[in-house]
Amino acid sequence: MTIPLCELTIGYEFSDAGRDAFAAALAGVILSPYKFYEPFRRQASAVVDTGGVPEDFLAFCRALRDRDRAQEPVVLVRNAPIDRDVPPFDPDDPVRSKYRLKTTFVAEAFLEVFAALTGVTAIGNIDIAYGDVYNDIYPKRSAWHTHSSKGLLSQPFHKDLGSQPIVPDHIHMLSMRCAPENDVCTSFVRSVDMLRELREDELDLVREPVFFTPADPATSYDTGGVYPSHPILTGTARMRFTQGRTRGRTPEAEAVARRLDEQPGRFRKRVQLMPGDLAAVSNHLSLHAREVHEVRDEEALRTRWIIKSANLDDTGPYRRHLVAGTDYLMSDEVA
Structure with a gap:
């Protein structure tokens, strides 16, 4: 029997009985x-209001609001309620296939409840996956050969949507399907560890807007090679950096960027996210990656599935991006 790798501390684990009662x-x-x-959101809220959430999980979620996020940017919940026995999606169009094949919404309701209990707000982007609040990390045939979220290859350490006008504060990833015999991990590194060994002059430099990050050509429109300058670090630990892609505009900046490339391999924590595993990630205070080391079952890798949501601490600063008539749907264009 293959034992899934887990280097993260488990924050909370549902008993089978607690999971099943919550799922019901x-x-x-x-x-x-x-x-x-x-x-849907109102129905999910009613689960909380009518006492459908286990009391100890309620207390756990509320306690998360007060943790030191820089020190604990990734929280792992195990054995959470999800939809079971959902058939694989059409690899040529997995999103539309999901609309047809997924007829229950336990996983999405769990993510909605978790967001509400931890004090964050799930959002959709009208320009991403038809505006769905819940998106899939699911391989698509046309992207199998890429390092994107829809590919089968490793993905470098990055923050989600770091170059977009609306950068999520939190990413919640709930595993739906994963084969433990494939050595495929979701890996995390804290920003404080990425920065730990930089000298004072290097810390000053990474706060300067002398870096740029070319977009992933597999997932982004061609910008003609024009990329805005940005700092890597703002505040004490908020990072914008993509391993192997963020570059410096000066020799000194380039040297620091390449030094940062080496840090995830030294400080990362890896986990094989098994069905029912939730990784709640502080997006500004950590980087995450997909590491594909050994594949023993190619077909299982092609149906590996994680449901993901983007969340904000406060939608107020992004109010001008709200699509008229909604309080959750954003547009990259200012209204």
Whole structure:
């Protein structure tokens, strides 16, 4: 029997009985978040209001609000309620296939409840996956050969949507399907560890807007090679950096960027996210990656599936991006 790798501390683990009772309550959320997000959200809130959430999980979620996020930017929950026995999606169009094949919404309701209990707000982006709040890390045939979220190859350490106008504060990733015999990990490194060994002059330099990050050509529009300058570090630990892609505009900046490339391999924590594992990630205070080391079952890798949501601490600063008539759907264009 293959034992899944886990180098993260487990923050909370559901008992089988607690998971099943919670799943039964969440199964009452019958409206699709992909068609009727706002009524879906109200149904999920009702699960909390009617006592459907285990008391100790309520306490755990509320305690997370007060943790030191820089020191604990990744929280792992195990054995969470999810939808079981969902068939594989069409690899040529997995998103539209999901709309047809996924007819229960336990996982999405769990993510909605978790966001609410931890004091963050799930958002959608009208320019990403049809505006869905819940998106899939799921291989797509046309992207199998890429390092993107829809590829089968390793993905470098990065923060999600770091170059976009709306950068999520938190990424929640809930594993739905993963084969433990494949050595494929989701890996994390804290920003404080990335910065730990920089000299004072290097710390000063990474706060300067003398870096740029070319977009992933597999997932982004061609910009004609024009990329805005940005700092790597703001505040004490908020980073914008993509391993192997962020570059310096001066020799000194380039040298620091290449030094930072080496840090994830030294300080990373790896986990094989098994079905029901939730990784809640502080997006500004850590970087994450997909590491594909050994594949023993290619077909299982092609159906590996994680549901992901983007979340904000406060939607107020992004109010001008809200699509008219909604309080969650964003656009990169200012309204």
